[in-house]
Amino acid sequence: MTESGTLHVGFLGSGRMATALAKGWLRAGHVRADSCRASDPLASARQSFAAETGCSAVADNREVAAAGDLLLLAVKPQSMPALLEEIRPHVKNQLVVSIAAGITLRQLTAALGPLPAHPGHAEHSLSDWRQCIRLQSEQQRYP
Numbered sequence: 001m002t003e004s005g006t007l008h009v010g011f012l013g014s015g016r017m018a019t020a021l022a023k024g025w026l027r028a029g030h031v032r033a034d035s036c037r038a039s040d041p042l043a044s045a046r047q048s049f050a051a052e053t054g055c056s057a058v059a060d061n062r063e064v065a066a067a068g069d070l071l072l073l074a075v076k077p078q079s080m081p082a083l084l085e086e087i088r089p090h091v092k093n094q095l096v097v098s099i100a101a102g103i104t105l106r107q108l109t110a111a112l113g114p115l116p117a118h119p120g121h122a123e124h125s126l127s128d129w130r131q132c133i134r135l136q137s138e139q140q141r142y143p
Contacts, residue, residue, distance in 0.1 A: 075100060
């Protein structure tokens with residue numbers, strides 16, 4: 001989160017699910033269009049995401065991963081291993097959320113490396129993310 005308190009959200013994958021989530025968060029005021037960015041290898045998906053949300057969309061996953069406070073992994077399960085390998089060097093202290101079917105916390109932790117206080121270490125799902133000690137008080141206000 002920046003000093004101004006703005007949450008920067010990075011969508012890795014800009015398909016229908018990412019677009020729907022971004023539109024909902026924008027409409028609810030949880031994120032601003034200038035602090036939301038997506039990446040996708042398909043130009044048509046990037047163009048659609050940008051047109052529907054007003055957020056920028058680029059081809060470079062690393063750029064989005066490095067700039068986001070919250071990274072939402074919204075790719076097909078078969079694309080996840082390559083994506084995780086690509087973004088691993090750029091994931092430092094971001095909150096990482098996956099909406100990919102069948103991808104476990106254990107797989108995310110194995111691919112991204114150890115993240116202190118990450119729920120994957122306990123092999124439990126994250127049912128109340130506000131209890132995660134890595135979240136700062138500003139991050140807890142985003143339901």
